[in-house]
Structure formats: structure tokens, C-alpha cells
Amino acid sequence: MGAGCCKNRIAEQPNVKKILVKPKDSKTAQQNGHVSVKDDDDYIEKVVCHENDIGENEMKNFEIGDTKVLVIKQNGISAIGAKCSHYGAYLSMGALGDGRVRCPWHGACFNIKTGDIEDFPGQDSLPCYQVKISEAGQVVVRAKKSALKLYKRQPVKIGRDLLNQQTFVIIGGGPSGTICVENLRSNGFGGRIVFVCKENYLPYDRVKVSKAMDAEIDSILLRPQSFYDNYDIEVILGVAATGLNSETREISLSNGEKLKYDKVYIATGSSPSKLDVPGIDLKNIVTLRDIDESKYIIERINKDTHIVVLGVSFTGMEAAAFCVKKVAKVTVIGRDSIPFRHSFGAEIGGAILKFFKANKVEFEMKSGIKSCIGNEKGEIESVELIDGKILKCDLFILACGSYLNTEFLKESGININQNGSIDTDEYLQTNIENIYVGGDIANSPIYMTGKNENIGHYPLA
Secondary structure, three states: OOOHHHOOOOOOOOOOOOOEEOOOOHHHHHHHOOEOOOOOOOEEEEEEEEHHHOOOOEEEEEEEOOEEEEEEEOOOEEEEEOEOOOOOOEHHHOEEOOOEEEOOOOOOEEEOOOOOEEEOOOOOEOOEEEEEEEOOOEEEEEEEHHHHHOOOEOOOOOOOOOOOOOEEEEEOOOHHHHHHHHHHHHOOOOOEEEEEOOOOOOOEOOOHHHHOOOOOHHHHEOOOHHHHHHOOEEEEOOOOEEEEEOOOOEEEEOOOOEEEOOEEEEOOOEEEOOOOOOOOOOEOEEEOOOHHHHHHHHHHOOOOOEEEEEOOOHHHHHHHHHHOOOOOEEEEEEOOOOOOHHHHOHHHHHHHHHHHHHOOOEEEEOOOEEEEEEOOOOEEEEEEEOOOOEEEOOEEEEOOOEEEOOHHHOOOOOOEOOOOOEEOOOOOEOOOOOEEEOHHHEEEEOOOOOOEEEOOOHHHO
């Protein structure tokens, strides 16, 4: 799903498979574990092991200088970067499949011969190193020194082709839109690319909004401004799409302007649902969707703060985990008796509940909110549960679901399902030619089932 129509990467310098070479001084190489490259100071070679030290379908980390590389034996021996390009987990702890390795943390997947990323999250591929097998069976890895300093590799840079007058507009600054603009350019589209983002920030790692509320924006950007400049991608920040006319091929923007397109990719995601109870408009009631909301929370918590979280979603539980040691009390309210029952089952959900309780998070399960009670300043001071129980509350975090951002398309001619999702074909094209959708809002064919599914999950964006 997501930018699936644009996801293919151009391979960079694939591994050389088993090549028989004889070092000039193999004895010295064995003793020092290092073969100098006299004619090119940009590269380094090292004997990392013997080919029999690795079994078929096995992978191991080896050091070259101060850097680890992942050596894999599967239909030959290959070597790629040792760390996942997403958050830096060691791939040696992950799962080796047929021609690819999957990260143990969040499931990003990489080709073992080229290092190319094949499944997300994460945007970058891995560096790929040349492998030689000596006549003595030594595994020699040859790497560019500059590649060893980085554990990730960006897409091939391709700029504008001024002879291409097409305009491709991407709406939505989440992971799906971000991957789409990158892959359009890196896969050879030379026309104009316009990237419309509702927030005032360049696209960032939204997962950190609830996991690490104190993260600075510059530290979580998916790409810096220089990246978009280098790839000739026009970025419009702080502007939302308010309408789309498929006949005139125009997009209406919240700043009053209209934007012409030849093709458009829409990945506007979802917005958090709000509660419809008395007092919901009081101050210090917040959803947790963007970095401004996480900043709002950080500015208002201290050791005396009582926080109530509504919802046992990932967002709600992550918010509770982040805040619990920084405030006086965190109480989570859930409708079910066990969190994540439908996702992971009662046993795992129960273990998670027990773990959170052991870390001082309190729970009011099989419950809900009847009303929010404020003080004379218009600030929330407590919440009333459906059973009449009153909880002190200085900050109320809503994590109780979301809705899809497709309302602005209702007059576009695009067929929109009752839940707000949009049906696509296998290329993410809608019922209207040259209009594509991805990410949360896409109801797209799933290979395993043959049916269209709407899956709001980061790796599928």
C-alpha cells in the first residue's frame, strides 16, 4: 500500500558473488586480517573469516575498522550494512528469508545482495560491499571508507528534466507522501513534483510524537530541506488541500490558491477522534497526533500533574509510559478489560497490562468518560467516569480512535467508502485516471487475500 506504485529502488553497486582471487601476500593477510589497496586510498579490504566459518543461510557481523558489516551466506556470500536504516537495530538479530533480511525491531526488509530496502518502515537502503573469496577460502570484504561511516544509503539522485512539463502533486506529509516524492524522482520522473504538507514542519517521524514527546523537530525529520532542494522537489508547508476538481485537474488549497496537476497522489492520513461529552472544550484537553501537541503536553507536566489517558491504543499506552515517571499519577481508561485483546490476544494483552501496572500506571478498565469538569479558569480539573467515579485530572489525553481525512474529496468524483477509505487498483489508482491514493486512506488489494483492505499501519504507508 502507500507509495507502492513508486517503491522500486534502483540498485547501487550490487555485491560481487564468489570470485576467486589470490592476494599478493596471503600469509600477511591472514596474520593481520587486512589487505591494503595501494592504488585507491578510498577503499579498504579485510579478510573477515573463512568461508566455512559461516553456514548456509547464516549471517554474522564482522568488524572492518570501527564498523560492523553483515556477512550473509545464502547461494553465495554477500555483505551489507549491519544496522537497519530505520532505528539502527542490528540485522544479525533479525530474520533471514529468501534473498532478504528483516529487522528484529519493526520489520524493515532489505535485499541481501544489493542492500536495497524492500519493505518499510525506514526510507534508506543499506550500503553494499564487494565480497571476494580467495583460493584459500578467505572471505575478503572490500568497502568504500565513506560508506563505512554511514549505515544507510539514500536513493539515487535524479533531478528535474526541463523538457518534461508534467506536474505530479503529492498531498500529505506523512510517510506515504514522503516515500512517493522520493521514489518518483529516484525512479526517473523528471517533471515537476509539488509536495503539499498541512503542518508547518517538513515531514517527520510521527511515531516519536507519543514515544518520545520531548524530541526536537530537527532530530526526527524524515529528510532535511537540503534533500528536497537537491532532488528538485517543491515543498509547500502549512497548507492543506480543501478540494479537488478532477475535470479541470485543479487542487484547491487552504491559502486560497489553486494548483494544477497532471497526476496526483493523495495520502492525507487520519485525524484523531474527539469525545462528545460535556466539558470536552475545556483547556488542557489534548489529542496526540502531531509534534505541537506533544510540545503542549511537555510544557504542562511536572511532578504534581495528574494525567488521565482515554484509550488503550498504542498512542494512549505509549503516552502513559512516557509520562508516568515524570508526573504524580497516570490513569488510563479503557472500554475492554484487557488492552490490545483484539490485536494480540488476551494472554499478551494481560501481560502488557500487568507490566504497566508494575510501573505505576493505574487503570480504569471496562469504563468510559461521562463528563469533564472544569475550574473557574476554564481548565479541566477532573473527569467523571460512567460509573460516577471522579478522577483528579490536570491534563486529559484523548487516544480514542481516528477518522480518515477524505472529506475534502467528496465533490471530486472519487468514490469514497462509508468509512472514508478509497478503493484502488493494484497500482493505487482510484476510479479516476491519474488520481492515486495511499497510506491510511487507501483500500487496496492485498496479495495474500486477493481482497481490498484498508490498513492504517506505518510500514504499509
